[in-house]
Amino acid sequence: MEIVVLLKQVPSTESLVTIAEDGATIKTEDVNWIISPYDEFAVEEALRIREAVGGSVTILSVGPDKATEAIRTALAMGADKGVLVNDPAAVECDGLGTARILAAALKQMPYDLVIAGQRAVDDENFQVGPAVAEFLDIPCITLVIKEEMGDGVIRCHRTMEGGTAVLEAPLPMLFTTQRGLNEPRYASLPGVMKAKRKPLENKTLADIGLAAADFSQPLVRVTALKPPPQRSGGRMIEADDAQTKAAELVKLLHEEAKVI
Amino acid sequence: MAQTVLAIAEQAAGAFRKVAYETISTGRKLAAELGGSLTALVLGSGVQEIAGQLAEYGAERILVADDGALAEYTTEAYCQVCAAAIADLAPAVVLMGASSQGKDLAARLSARLNAALATDCVALKWQEGALQATRPIYGGKILAEVTLAGQPQMATIRPHTFEAGRASVQGTVEKIDLAVTPDRVKFIEKRMESGKVDITEADIVVSGGRGMGGDDYTVIEALAEQLGAAVGASRSAVDEGWRPFSDQVGQTGKVVSPNLYVACGISGAIQHLAGMSSSKVIVAVNKDPDAPIFARCDYGIVGDLFEVVPHITEAVRKLKAG
Numbered sequence: 001m002e003i004v005v006l007l008k009q010v011p012s013t014e015s016l017v018t019i020a021e022d023g024a025t026i027k028t029e030d031v032n033w034i035i036s037p038y039d040e041f042a043v044e045e046a047l048r049i050r051e052a053v054g055g056s057v058t059i060l061s062v063g064p065d066k067a068t069e070a071i072r073t074a075l076a077m078g079a080d081k082g083v084l085v086n087d088p089a090a091v092e093c094d095g096l097g098t099a100r101i102l103a104a105a106l107k108q109m110p111y112d113l114v115i116a117g118q119r120a121v122d123d124e125n126f127q128v129g130p131a132v133a134e135f136l137d138i139p140c141i142t143l144v145i146k147e148e149m150g151d152g153v154i155r156c157h158r159t160m161e162g163g164t165a166v167l168e169a170p171l172p173m174l175f176t177t178q179r180g181l182n183e184p185r186y187a188s189l190p191g192v193m194k195a196k197r198k199p200l201e202n203k204t205l206a207d208i209g210l211a212a213a214d215f216s217q218p219l220v221r222v223t224a225l226k227p228p229p230q231r232s233g234g235r236m237i238e239a240d241d242a243q244t245k246a247a248e249l250v251k252l253l254h255e256e257a258k259v260i
Numbered sequence: 261m262a263q264t265v266l267a268i269a270e271q272a273a274g275a276f277r278k279v280a281y282e283t284i285s286t287g288r289k290l291a292a293e294l295g296g297s298l299t300a301l302v303l304g305s306g307v308q309e310i311a312g313q314l315a316e317y318g319a320e321r322i323l324v325a326d327d328g329a330l331a332e333y334t335t336e337a338y339c340q341v342c343a344a345a346i347a348d349l350a351p352a353v354v355l356m357g358a359s360s361q362g363k364d365l366a367a368r369l370s371a372r373l374n375a376a377l378a379t380d381c382v383a384l385k386w387q388e389g390a391l392q393a394t395r396p397i398y399g400g401k402i403l404a405e406v407t408l409a410g411q412p413q414m415a416t417i418r419p420h421t422f423e424a425g426r427a428s429v430q431g432t433v434e435k436i437d438l439a440v441t442p443d444r445v446k447f448i449e450k451r452m453e454s455g456k457v458d459i460t461e462a463d464i465v466v467s468g469g470r471g472m473g474g475d476d477y478t479v480i481e482a483l484a485e486q487l488g489a490a491v492g493a494s495r496s497a498v499d500e501g502w503r504p505f506s507d508q509v510g511q512t513g514k515v516v517s518p519n520l521y522v523a524c525g526i527s528g529a530i531q532h533l534a535g536m537s538s539s540k541v542i543v544a545v546n547k548d549p550d551a552p553i554f555a556r557c558d559y560g561i562v563g564d565l566f567e568v569v570p571h572i573t574e575a576v577r578k579l580k581a582g
């Protein structure tokens with residue numbers, strides 16, 4: 001089974017993200033970078049499938065030099081090799097542009113199964129996985145919380161509002177992860193040592209048959225970033241006992257906030 | 261040039277989701293801004309009867325794709341129908357709800373049409389010939405203003421954020437003739453948790469965090485029941501195995517925007533705040549007066565949740581009893 005995991009390096013979810021002077025990008029100096037959590041589930045699931053049925057796991061990412069760290073972490077977890085599409089023209093991409101790059105890279109490698117995070121926790125697009133599947137003309141199931149590999153097919157449990165749907169797709173296919181799918185392993189020290197010697201290939205857009213000029217006009221352009229509206233600060237409800245506080249709160253929710 | 265807004269109205273088991281009305285209502289606003297008309301599209305099986313309800317929210321023309329093959333949502337079958345309708349209408353804007361279905365469908369459709377897509381928008385306007393969207397990124401720590409290009413321009417709207425304003429019009433319902441190609445993905449079955457309101461769809465959410473100290477959520481559930489609310493949880497509570505993943509509010513869980521969010525025993529980690537800060541009113545109950553949640557709430561009570569919450573439940577019960 002040839003498994004490819006689509007991975008993105010993002011600021012950690014514990015990071016305080018602040019807007020840079022230009023008003024359209026974020027400050028990156030103090031950011032701690034990690035594998036996007038949903039992509040980490042994808043790496044773990046790929047490793048588990050490989051452990052069960054054999055094969056290899058390739059990590060594929062689009063990003064700058066720094067993204068190498070995230071790929072190395074996935075290799076230290078146990079993935080076999082990495083490919084980074086690293087091209088200045090890819091930096092300003094929107095979700096569709098990224099998907100087009102990933103699909104072009106995938107067309108140059110064998111794959112039976114592609115696993116991606118449901119979304120990256122920076123852009124929050126929820127677009128790249130399904131779009132890659134469309135460009136490759138393979139089926140895609142998103143938000144998978146459980147999968148069962150069969151003979152040439154995979155059964156996926158997809159989360160939806162108020163429950164799950166069980167769906168089955170023929171291979172090759174792509175699925176995206178949902179929290180609950182697994183508990184990702186930590187990279188062991190021997191794993192980290194081994195990862196240093198595992199193959200990690202850098203590719204440019206030209207290497208995967210794409211022209212940089214095709215990515216100069218994204219369809220979605222960020223014009224400004226702004227902080228979310230701040231609350232004026234909590235009004236603390238003071239009283240001698242819990243019962244009085246609770247009664248005052250409910251009165252305020254009913255009469256002032258009018259939400260109950 | 262025809263300036264149509266196409267609003268795809270999501271239904272489940274023969275009833276429109278609330279976000280479907282929000283989508284129609286938002287579509288009507290955008291159609292007015294671009295000086296065009298609004299067309300609604302409903303997909304499903306046996307949905308012809310309910311389609312007319314969309315006229316109450318301003319849909320003048322309602323297209324219905326009614327086919328056994330559309331009884332359950334599968335991406336490619338739905339995508340095929342939408343792509344055909346879009347080819348026919350050439351809309352300037354395509355809208356749908358940012359539900360698990362809408363986000364999945366919009367993503368695939370955008371790739372098929374090579375169309376710009378803004379996901380999970382909290383504000384939308386048509387200005388200077390383009391769709392301008394506001395959408396939370398970094399789990400809501402930042403809002404991005406984005407401008408879309410090309411045709412059509414697509415957006416999914418965050419549930420519970422746009423108003424579903426009534427605007428009764430005379431709607432015409434038209435059935436679309438179609439031959440749906442069987443999807444490569446086969447629907448096997450659906451497992452629904454009966455009677456459970458999803459936290460993303462609830463008007464009120466009551467959440468418990470690390471302060472719960474264990475998996476006994478009785479006090480939270482009692483308040484939720486009294487308020488008609490859904491029960492949520494923080495990541496640490498889910499990590500401890502006290503609550504299911506589907507209940508998790510936060511950057512790596514679900515983003516909720518209820519009218520009222522009650523955070524009990526939740527300190528207010530950035531991760532969690534990202535998932536609930538767009539709630540209209542936030543109440544926090546926590547033992548620690550220095551908990552960061554108190555800087556982000558509208559009303560705060562310092563105290564032991566196991567003591568305070570049952571009193572809130574009782575006060576709500578009295579209020580409801582009139």
